[in-house]
Amino acid sequence: MSPPASDKLKMAAHAASSPSPISNPNPSTRARSNSHERRPAPSGKAASRVSQVADHLQPSQSLPSTLRFEMSSQEFKQAPHKLLVIPGPIEVADDVLLANAHPSMSHVSPDFVPVFGDCIRMMRQVLYAPNSQPFITSGSGTLGWDQVAANVVEPGDEVLVLNTGYFGDSFAECLEVYGAKVTQIKAPIGSKPTLDEVEAALKQKKYKAMTFTHVDTSVATLADAKGLGELVARVSPETVVVLDGVCSVASEEIRMEEWGIDVVLTASQKGLGCPPGLCIVAASKKAIAAFEARSVPPNSYFASWKKWLPVMRAYEAGTGAYFATPPTNLIYALHRSLTTITKGSVSLEERFKMHVEASNRVKSFVTELGLKQLVQDGFKDGAHGMTAVRYPEGLQASDLLPKLVAKNVVVAAGLHAVVKNEYFRIGHMGVTVVNDKERGDLDHLLKSIKEALLESGYKPPN
Amino acid sequence: MSPPASDKLKMAAHAASSPSPISNPNPSTRARSNSHERRPAPSGKAASRVSQVADHLQPSQSLPSTLRFEMSSQEFKQAPHKLLVIPGPIEVADDVLLANAHPSMSHVSPDFVPVFGDCIRMMRQVLYAPNSQPFITSGSGTLGWDQVAANVVEPGDEVLVLNTGYFGDSFAECLEVYGAKVTQIKAPIGSKPTLDEVEAALKQKKYKAMTFTHVDTSVATLADAKGLGELVARVSPETVVVLDGVCSVASEEIRMEEWGIDVVLTASQKGLGCPPGLCIVAASKKAIAAFEARSVPPNSYFASWKKWLPVMRAYEAGTGAYFATPPTNLIYALHRSLTTITKGSVSLEERFKMHVEASNRVKSFVTELGLKQLVQDGFKDGAHGMTAVRYPEGLQASDLLPKLVAKNVVVAAGLHAVVKNEYFRIGHMGVTVVNDKERGDLDHLLKSIKEALLESGYKPPN
Numbered sequence: 070m071s072p073p074a075s076d077k078l079k080m081a082a083h084a085a086s087s088p089s090p091i092s093n094p095n096p097s098t099r100a101r102s103n104s105h106e107r108r109p110a111p112s113g114k115a116a117s118r119v120s121q122v123a124d125h126l127q128p129s130q131s132l133p134s135t136l137r138f139e140m141s142s143q144e145f146k147q148a149p150h151k152l153l154v155i156p157g158p159i160e161v162a163d164d165v166l167l168a169n170a171h172p173s174m175s176h177v178s179p180d181f182v183p184v185f186g187d188c189i190r191m192m193r194q195v196l197y198a199p200n201s202q203p204f205i206t207s208g209s210g211t212l213g214w215d216q217v218a219a220n221v222v223e224p225g226d227e228v229l230v231l232n233t234g235y236f237g238d239s240f241a242e243c244l245e246v247y248g249a250k251v252t253q254i255k256a257p258i259g260s261k262p263t264l265d266e267v268e269a270a271l272k273q274k275k276y277k278a279m280t281f282t283h284v285d286t287s288v289a290t291l292a293d294a295k296g297l298g299e300l301v302a303r304v305s306p307e308t309v310v311v312l313d314g315v316c317s318v319a320s321e322e323i324r325m326e327e328w329g330i331d332v333v334l335t336a337s338q339k340g341l342g343c344p345p346g347l348c349i350v351a352a353s354k355k356a357i358a359a360f361e362a363r364s365v366p367p368n369s370y371f372a373s374w375k376k377w378l379p380v381m382r383a384y385e386a387g388t389g390a391y392f393a394t395p396p397t398n399l400i401y402a403l404h405r406s407l408t409t410i411t412k413g414s415v416s417l418e419e420r421f422k423m424h425v426e427a428s429n430r431v432k433s434f435v436t437e438l439g440l441k442q443l444v445q446d447g448f449k450d451g452a453h454g455m456t457a458v459r460y461p462e463g464l465q466a467s468d469l470l471p472k473l474v475a476k477n478v479v480v481a482a483g484l485h486a487v488v489k490n491e492y493f494r495i496g497h498m499g500v501t502v503v504n505d506k507e508r509g510d511l512d513h514l515l516k517s518i519k520e521a522l523l524e525s526g527y528k529p530p531n
Numbered sequence: 532m533s534p535p536a537s538d539k540l541k542m543a544a545h546a547a548s549s550p551s552p553i554s555n556p557n558p559s560t561r562a563r564s565n566s567h568e569r570r571p572a573p574s575g576k577a578a579s580r581v582s583q584v585a586d587h588l589q590p591s592q593s594l595p596s597t598l599r600f601e602m603s604s605q606e607f608k609q610a611p612h613k614l615l616v617i618p619g620p621i622e623v624a625d626d627v628l629l630a631n632a633h634p635s636m637s638h639v640s641p642d643f644v645p646v647f648g649d650c651i652r653m654m655r656q657v658l659y660a661p662n663s664q665p666f667i668t669s670g671s672g673t674l675g676w677d678q679v680a681a682n683v684v685e686p687g688d689e690v691l692v693l694n695t696g697y698f699g700d701s702f703a704e705c706l707e708v709y710g711a712k713v714t715q716i717k718a719p720i721g722s723k724p725t726l727d728e729v730e731a732a733l734k735q736k737k738y739k740a741m742t743f744t745h746v747d748t749s750v751a752t753l754a755d756a757k758g759l760g761e762l763v764a765r766v767s768p769e770t771v772v773v774l775d776g777v778c779s780v781a782s783e784e785i786r787m788e789e790w791g792i793d794v795v796l797t798a799s800q801k802g803l804g805c806p807p808g809l810c811i812v813a814a815s816k817k818a819i820a821a822f823e824a825r826s827v828p829p830n831s832y833f834a835s836w837k838k839w840l841p842v843m844r845a846y847e848a849g850t851g852a853y854f855a856t857p858p859t860n861l862i863y864a865l866h867r868s869l870t871t872i873t874k875g876s877v878s879l880e881e882r883f884k885m886h887v888e889a890s891n892r893v894k895s896f897v898t899e900l901g902l903k904q905l906v907q908d909g910f911k912d913g914a915h916g917m918t919a920v921r922y923p924e925g926l927q928a929s930d931l932l933p934k935l936v937a938k939n940v941v942v943a944a945g946l947h948a949v950v951k952n953e954y955f956r957i958g959h960m961g962v963t964v965v966n967d968k969e970r971g972d973l974d975h976l977l978k979s980i981k982e983a984l985l986e987s988g989y990k991p992p993n
Contacts, residue, residue, distance in 0.1 A: 346858030396808030
């Protein structure tokens with residue numbers, strides 16, 4: 070899509086290139102604060118950047134305050150805090166947090182537009198989906214459900230929801246708000262619908278879409294995304310396959326196109342390693358075609374792809390366009406995190422493998438301690454970015470969790486309504502997994518769990 | 532509303548008190564990065580905090596990486612950048628950006644919950660609305676329209692839209708997506724509907740709601756919010772009065788309850804001085820009553836007050852609850868900015884006065900240069916947080932705006948479709964106004980405009 074001339078004009082109002090620790094992540098650049106009493110004056114590259122900027126000013130002018138300071142990611146270290154090992158938000162790297170503190174930028178400036186465009190391109194890489202259309206907006210994972218319900222599905226359409234817990238219930242409710250007719254296959258807690266059950270359902274009725282929760286954060290089940298995609302391709306190829314990847318994107322392998330997944334929806338605060346506040350959706354050509362073939366317009370405004378599609382295409386084309394102001398700082402944070410994920414020293418494949426290994430380590434540790442998971446065979450059917458662990462008999466949340474807090478470890482209580490007092494949840498995603506060697510998060514986590522159990526009077530086997 | 536026991540339980544899973552530059556903004560705390568090669572070891576309060584945290588650990592344990600570092604707001608200075616004087620996003624203060632880089636926190640932790648609660652309480656102060664219900668969610672101002680359209684208005688309801696430009700068009704479109712029957716009073720560009728016109732319209736038909744754009748960012752008009760509120764109270768008291776305050780909250784006085792305004796919707800990146808990514812709405816008792824009296828449920832999921840109302844009440848009550856993950860870091864940023872706005876050295880009244888003065892200064896300056904505003908009498912009918920200025924005859928965007936960029940000043944091009952190539956927009960809100968003495972933003976801005984005009988060949992009068 071070619072941008073309208075008016076957008077090009079609007080861009081002329083903005084800066085062509087501002088020095089930024091985000092777009093210039095040169096490790097040799099050690100910029101310094103300009104507090105002259107305590108620090109040497111800028112030198113080297115930092116000085117030359119300030120000087121480039123200063124060149125634009127008249128000699129008699131002093132530098133305005135906005136041009137005076139700079140902080141490199143080498144200097145920025147986040148404040149001390151307890152280790153956050155819940156299934157999202159997760160620990161966020163210093164460089165990502167610094168990007169979230171980027172100076173305020175115009176959402177249509179030539180500095181910001183390519184950063185947004187890069188995020189769109191990198192999301193395709195993370196999902197192995199070179200032909201998909203990502204949508205990146207402010208919001209949360211929940212808004213992804215609205216996007217599916219208001220753009221892919223039309224009022225009266227039949228939708229099959231594979232329900233593995235809390236998030237299946239909610240997605241079904243959201244679809245119904247927008248007028249879908251929902252059929253659910255509900256699995257017992259910690260289990261998931263079998264491919265046979267799903268096949269039988271798909272053969273009974275023509276469904277416009279089928280949704281499943283890749284990792285249900287309430288119970289830590291992992292759906293067979295590949296198997297489900299292949300099944301739909303075989304028995305109901307018109308059905309749009311929707312993967313709720315809020316708790317799986319970037320911590321679980323998702324080969325969107327190869328597996329026949331049509332929509333992946335997620336959020337920024339889990340495997341993607343950013344602060345919360347972004348809703349991220351990717352739509353296959355089939356999903357976009359279903360949207361374009363609607364007989365009625367989308368029945369949401371803020372979640373409307375009719376509004377967002379031209380905006381995403383414009384940002385990717387390098388121009389920028391306006392529907393609603395994008396959350397610029399979170400986009401910088403996402404850019405930083407996606408750059409690490411797609412271009413860092415750990416490949417995407419290696420990242421997924423490390424999550425499997427960390428998951429096995431956590432699951433083995435709690436098993437050896439004599440604890441059970443909510444998922445019956447957690448090694449086979451469980452998520453790799455989180456683990457749901459039952460309290461040992463006689464213990465409950467109030468025995469264990471405050472003791473973990475006292476050890477500076479924050480895990481999450483149960484969430485599934487029926488059993489929420491019987492288990493706790495551990496998140497092991499992102500830097501906690503991939504940078505574990507430097508950080509030691511997993512050691513600290515596991516040691517603390519064991520100590521808290523012993524302090525609670527629990528006697529492990531042997 | 533009393534929180535369910537399950538939420539209390541969930542909270543037990545989280546930290547009781549973590550040291551944080553946000554919740555402990557003691558100016559004497561000069562924490563230091565732990566790069567031992569270059570810096571002295573932590574001393575004073577910073578050291579004692581680290582030691583408090585370390586007390587929780589066994590003596591043999593080393594501090595985990597998450598507990599090692601801290602950065603005070605005195606040390607954090609944002610990177611050099613061009614002066615951002617568009618009508619939002621605006622310049623953001625260092626302490627607000629540092630809050631946006633807060634360590635990742637659980638959205639239901641006892642540390643975070645009161646921060647969210649404080650934001651809700653402080654928003655009431657900013658709006659002089661002690662009895663209103665604020666809603667703070669991820670999103671943008673646009674999502675506020677969805678909230679009104681899906682919660683206050685029911686399909687088939689009549690709504691009167693006072694249209695002063697781009698944002699009136701869009702609000703009307705949003706209302707129609709959700710099924711409202713919209714009547715518009717469209718004012719000529721740079722003008723606004725008169726109270727007489729509005730009164731006549733209100734007497735012709737019974738409207739469920741009336742909406743107006745307090746400051747239309749496309750043209751810089753300022754609506755008579757007080758007059759409109761009083762008018763509706765007099766001639767159509769059942770009508771819900773909706774003020775679109777995206778470009779007015781915290782830069783224009785809004786006495787929500789005294790003036791009879793029922794809904795104020797806004798976003799974080801303008802007068803509130805934060806990065807973009809938050810949708811903020813406040814609803815009066817009358818608006819909440821209209822919501823509660825609906826005959827059909829809200830026709831949005833993510834924008835549903837049915838979902839958000841219990842969440843907002845729980846956070847304010849100090850417990851926390853879950854519907855969709857709140858954007859924790861942006862909430863910390865908002866908390867920091869709202870603390871300055873409501874408890875800083877400049878009172879709220881003084882803040883509004885300073886915006887009026889800055890506006891007069893900018894408007895006088897361009898007038899003396901012989902330039903005209905889009906608003907005919909900008910001093911009387913124009914916004915105080917922005918100014919829309921016509922290019923002098925013979926000049927256009929491409930003459931002036933790149934010259935401003937070269938002077939490190941970023942203004943915005945035109946937005947109103949009919950005249951967008953005929954004018955540019957200047958934002959003067961937040962720190963650029965309130966901290967102008969230290970920052971010198973306005974001097975730099977005005978001087979740069981004059982220089983750019985002269986360089987373009989423009990000859991001012993005299």
